[in-house]
Amino acid sequence: MKSRFTFAVIAVLACAAFAQNVPTFKLASTSGKSFTQADLKGKPTLLVFLKAGCPHNPKSMPDFTRLSKQVAGKMNLVLVTNITQSEAKPYAKEIKSSLPLVSDPNRVLIKLAGAKHSLDMGLVSSDGKKIVATYEGYSKQVLAQVLADVVASGGPKLNLDLSKYPSSLQSGCSF
Numbered sequence: 001m002k003s004r005f006t007f008a009v010i011a012v013l014a015c016a017a018f019a020q021n022v023p024t025f026k027l028a029s030t031s032g033k034s035f036t037q038a039d040l041k042g043k044p045t046l047l048v049f050l051k052a053g054c055p056h057n058p059k060s061m062p063d064f065t066r067l068s069k070q071v072a073g074k075m076n077l078v079l080v081t082n083i084t085q086s087e088a089k090p091y092a093k094e095i096k097s098s099l100p101l102v103s104d105p106n107r108v109l110i111k112l113a114g115a116k117h118s119l120d121m122g123l124v125s126s127d128g129k130k131i132v133a134t135y136e137g138y139s140k141q142v143l144a145q146v147l148a149d150v151v152a153s154g155g156p157k158l159n160l161d162l163s164k165y166p167s168s169l170q171s172g173c174s175f
Contacts, residue, residue, distance in 0.1 A: 020131045022124060025108050028085035030092050031100035035078070040128030044155035045076040046146060047131075048138075049110055049175075050101070051118035052083040056172035058095040060119055063138070063165055065098050070160045075150060080104050082175060110175060118172025121146070125153050137171030 027035045048064055050057050068077040077099065081088050085103040092101045104110055113122030113134050121135040123146060133149045135142050140162045147158050 020112055020114075022112065022129055022131060023108070027080075027102050027104055027108070029100045029102045030085065030088050033100075035102045037128055040076070040124045042126065042128075043074065043076050044126050044150045044153065045078055045124040045128070046071075047109060047113060047122040047124060048077065048079050049113065049115040049118060049120045049122070050079055050081045050095075051173045051175050052081055052087065052091055054118035054173035056118055056170065060138075060170060060172075061095055061097050063170075066164065067143070067160075068099055071158060074156050074158055078102055080109050082107060082110060107175070115175060117174055119170055123149050123153070126155050137169045138165070139169045140165045140167055142169065 022037055022040065024037050029035045046067075064077065064079065071077060079097060079099050080102045081091065082104060083091060084105045088101045088103045102109075109122070113120070113131050115122065115134070117137065119137045121138060121142075122131045123133045123135075124130065125132050132153045133146075135146065143160070143162050143165055147160065151157050
């Protein structure tokens with residue numbers, strides 16, 4: 001148990017100093033709207049990367065749905081998948097996602113954030129210009145770090161109840 005926690009802390013610390021400029025992009029989403037860099041402006045945005053077909057994705061959807069509700073109005077949560085919009089629509093139903101999926105078949109955002117596995121995440125600054133941190137998977141500890149990084153990057157202080165999130169690191173299939 002201690003080694004898993006140590007691994008999670010090391011993974012977060014290794015990624016916390018990460019910063020990448022976000023290029024101009026236009027991706028389709030299952031909501032029918034285009035998703036662009038302009039959509040990242042105004043609030044911090046947590047990108048959650050999902051590899052299509054990974055069995056960890058449907059298991060994690062209740063956590064990300066809860067998180068999206070907890071941060072509503074203060075922070076964006078965007079699910080990004082590696083398949084086309086036409087493939088993503090049935091996949092969203094398959095994994096029981098109530099959140100729209102952004103299709104990134106050419107892996108523009110996935111590569112930019114350095115996501116290696118499904119459930120990896122990237123935090124985009126409020127101005128939408130930089131990915132300020134990346135995270136390998138998620139857990140209570142990782143989400144606590146996300147909240148600290150939101151504040152450190154100039155975003156709002158979010159007081160969330162993290163007690164219902166998994167203690168052990170959740171990570172998925174390789175991209």
